[in-house]
Amino acid sequence: MEQKRALTSVDCAALVRELRSYRGAKLDKAYLYEDDLVRLKLRDFDVGRLELLAEVRDPKRIHLADPERVPDAPGRPPNFAMMLRNRLSGADLADVRQFEFDRIISVEFEREDANTTLVFELFGDGNVAVLDAEREVVSSLDTVRLKSRTVAPGSTYGFPDSRFDPLETTRDAFARRMESSDTDLVRTLATQLNFGGLWGEELCARAGVEKVLDIAEADREQYDALFDAWDRLRGRIKEGDFDPRVYTEAVEDAADDGDEEVPRRVVDVTPVPMAEHEAADLHAEAFDSFNDALAAYFHRLTHESVGEGEGGGGGRDRPDFESEIAKHERIIEQQEGAIGKFEEQAEREREKAELLYANYDLVDEVLSTVREAREADRSWEEIEARFAEGAEQGITAAEAVVDVNGAEGTVTLELDDHRVELEPDAGVERNADRLYTEAKRVAEKRAGALAAIEDTREDLAEVKRRREEWSTDDDEPSEEEAEETSDTDWLDRSSIPIRSDEGWFERFRWFRTSDDFLVIGGRNADQNEELVKKYMDNSDLFFHTQAHGGPVTVLKATGPSEAATDVDIPDRSKREAAQFAVAYSSVWKDGRYAGDAYMVDPDQVSKTPESGEYLEKGGFAVRGDRTYFEDVETEVAVGIQVEPESRVVGGPPEPIEERTVTSVRLEPGRYAQNDIAKMVYREFRERFTDQSFVRKVASADRVQEFCPPGGSTMVDQ
Template identity: 65%
Template sequence: MEPKRELSSVDIAALVSELRAYEGAKVDKAYLYDEGLVRLRMRDFDRGRVEFLCSVEDPTFVVAADPERVPDAPGRPPNFAMMLRNRIANAELVEVGQYEFDRIVTLAFERGDERTTVVVELFGDGNLAVLDEHGEVVDSLRTVRLKSRTVAPGAPYEFPDSRLNPLAVSYDAFVARMEGSDTDVVRTLATKVNFGGLYAEEVCARADVAKTLAIADATDAEYEALYDAVDRLAADLRETNLDPRIYEEDEEVVDVTPFPLAEREGLDAESFDSFNRALDVYVDRLEREAGTEAAGEPDRPDFEAEIAKYERIVAQQEGAIEEFAEEAERYRDRAEAVYARYELVDEVLSTVRAARDEGHGWDDIEDRLAEGAERGIAAAEAVESVDGAAGTVTVRLDDLSVGLDPAEGVEHNADRLYREAKRVEEKREGAIEAVAETREQLEAAKARKEAWERDDDDAAAEDDDDADVDWLARSSVPLRTADHWYERFRWFHTSDDFLVVGGRDADQNEALVKKYLEGNDRFFHAQAHGGPVTVLKATGPSEPSRDVEIPDRSLAEAAQFAVVYSSVWKAGRFAGDAYEVAPSQVSKTPESGEYLEKGGFAVRGDRTYHRDVACEAVVGVQVEGETRVVGGPPSAVEQRVETGVRLRPGRYAQNDAAKLVYREFRERFVDQSFVRKVASPDLIQEFLPAGGSEMVD
């Protein structure tokens, strides 16, 4: 069997009940690894050092890890890690929770009057969002924009739509859910009651009810046995009455559970004193065993696990789409039934409303309706129940039970049901959009696997010239790096191999003019306030200055660079002007009576203008020569990179655009680890202009 790679809602309920013991710990530092693993190093008065690992990439989990097994701290912290440190360093972990019965763990931290919540989404593609005290997203590893929900910096965080919590459902509601199905017991428990496949089978086993029993044949005794099994499971979770196990098959781990499972009786098992400890050991062994299996092919991605993951997500999303369609249809049927039995419904509502106006209590109204039903009054006979707490009555219209609000008329009640149908239909449309995106990811994973399998002669390809290698399809791309003096600036090489450097801020503008602008270089600046000093170097900084003829296309590319990284892009304009002068025309000495700000300069004499320069840039991954991200004018960059993404001013903030480009590169390269090392979102962001961007098809 395939090893477990994601936690179920039951697993998370058990885990959270144990992790609450760490409430009160103080945060020392936060780390981010490879965009998918967040580490929170904390200290606890009783336990000493505490390490929380939150993984939202395969495998997905949250665990208080053994400090001896946490990965070494990464190098330079990316922006996300720095933001997280700024918000929760020295903060106290005050609450560990699970959102409803979903696969979401929440970690709340307080520091003085500040409250920060880390939301770890362990479903679908996974995500981790950081919320402020108002519930707004400060930042997230992934930006989500669907019809059903949005997770984006600056927007209120939206949890997924609520679903039934099987551990808190009443017996009547449980039976109603079961009887509303037209399939067998185990499928109904898995989907309608929201247990998932494994624990649906476990409930059947504990209740001694055949999982293939058709719902139409189920009896009250079997429903009672199933509900009792659910109730006992819920009690064990509430009271942290756990007996965790790691299950093995052929001496390799395949599952970790908070209880012994009847469905796993045939497997070797190891018991643990806590589920968190079992999960920590399981994840460690899972990763080590995966490394051992791949020893012959150390860089081969686990295509099968990735494909299986997306297939599971598609199946879940398709199930949700079907459920939403059925739910919307039920609301519409009830609305139409209200109109079809207009006179009866109006009589019920008028009778109850009049009784309330006369001061009768809900219990009295229920008794009067029961008396009326005994006398054969049709309106009273139609009333099934009265809910005084909610202020509603439920009536039977043909074969449908319909909840009504007596404070409203017939039309308002029907309209409310139609609105509910529309709301659910919108959720269905959001799910359709989500499943389409997941199918694209599934097809991309299959395509990467096919590309790998076509590349059956890697060893021979190693000896070929770089120009003959399809680096996108290679399973392992070698890293070749070097350090250069200009990397702290913005930079690119023109089509004619001239270096162009630009300032990132006022200090760098000062440095470029004072230290690096030499006699035969060319100076560029956008014809707009707010832009980098841009210098096209005729020679290297250690070479003697000499007269060099610079081709027009290199001059045009330098001008485009100056425009792209100026306020022109930030303003959302698609073209701008730039000018070019000789170094002798640039001075830090202002005219008499004038003042130059830091990073400013005076330009004297005639200027050469570049008009209507296109505001477009390319960010790409260079493989040959050096392996790195590069960015700049399309004509210069596209010929140097193995693959690139063309950008223009658009709606995505700089950090979101960097993540979109990163995901695009991951889709294109078979070697995922190579992309993470040389083209992480933070490295990509260094080459993106300030302001919003979007990819050009």
């Protein structure tokens, strides 16, 4: 049996019921691992420490975890985690909700200064969106821009289109939904009623009906039996009456060593016992709560080994390359399946559009008949009856009509084995255009899936390369290899050592000039205040843009522990500091390609405003003569440095390109900050043979730290 790797809608409903009992818990800290695993550390006054894990890609899961089994905190929190901490530290868990019967869970937090909601999307590619009190997206792991919905910073969060919600359905609505299908019972439950394959089969088993029975042969008796089975189950969900199980099966081809117990692997976790699993003779282990069962299941799914050899995960110190490879191969298989479905769907939509033109007169006759009837105040029921009479009389156009939907205002025609839903008011041409547009949208999704599968194939190749390196006998580098020279071609190296030495200045914006002077800038008003009060010495230089909304920029003449002395700072370094001040200011946000900046000595900067004036937080009064830098280009470079430290750096192009093994230039453009960061990250991955090095030192989050706020685009070089 294939192992469960994602929560079902029923799982989500049960999980939410349990998690809501922890309302009032306070959030201590938030973490992000591997770009898709969010950990929320909370304190419940009755239970104590709680660890909520949410993973949205593979596997897709949310549950409380054993505090002893949570991963160690990352050494350096990415921007997304820092944003969560800023918004959520000390906040109270207010509620946990499931969106309708979808695999979407919202976790709501309240704090005196702001309320925040985390939306975990456990479908498709998976995503996490952070919303403010007005449901505006503050940030998200991925930006989604579709015709039907948008998830992007600054936009109002859009849930997917509503689907049938069995949690709230009635017996009659359930039966009507079943009757409208044209397939068998289990597929109708899985797709039309949104139960999915597993629970579709389970309801059939509980109701005692034949799951492959065609809808045309089913009657109200079967529908009532299925509804009763569901009604009992949803009653248990709403009341929190769970009896959770983790199901395991014997590992195929496992060696039979007499009295030794045959190794088993987990295959499913459910909030209640499953008749289907019992019939399949799966071993069941009971748990006190569904959260406990989920935690145990996904821990074993991630960590258990099925033994040594080809199926095993390797020794204690050896990375589990086989599991990683299997995971990537499984993702590729799923992505290939999705691409095939996109191709088929796009082709179907195009065929439907072409059929409208091929049967233009017939389609036009049907649509005109509906429009005229509606203009004459005929009801939809009367229109449907009129088409039925026409079909009995052998009228070709009426015979083509297979459905009239008054609620949606549509009519469905059957043309050459294709059912085409049409909007009568739109006419033939506009209906065809709508279908062509849908085909184009699906084709664009296919293109996105092709790009995603290439990324996964690269990840797979990287794991296989690391496995080969691990297996090589001569892993230790020779003395010649250990003595790297400036001629080393780092881009072609299969393995690059990481040299880490984080500086005190790295929490600010920063770069080193061509003459090796450190320049630091504030990211916000608090950092602006801190730079001037704590880090600006008498021998330093202060820079700021003429435009409002720029960071405080300080060119350091000495280090923080060195005595301030008179230092001759070259004009080149001053010009680069001015360019840095302009690039990370509102000049870039406004899409301008040049701006002005000025330079003054530290003693000209004061927090004391002029008489009758007021200084905002992070603002300063500057008095005396200024040195101006006019028409400074708003262009930055972001690159990867290997020696003497391995890190991402960014700033004015000239000094950055001198110090990095490869870099990308940016100028004001149309891509949001997080989007351009991902584009740059992918560009770096294409340039380096050792992609694991890029992933560790130049993730999209770290690249984003050096991307100016506002829209950007990459410059062709």
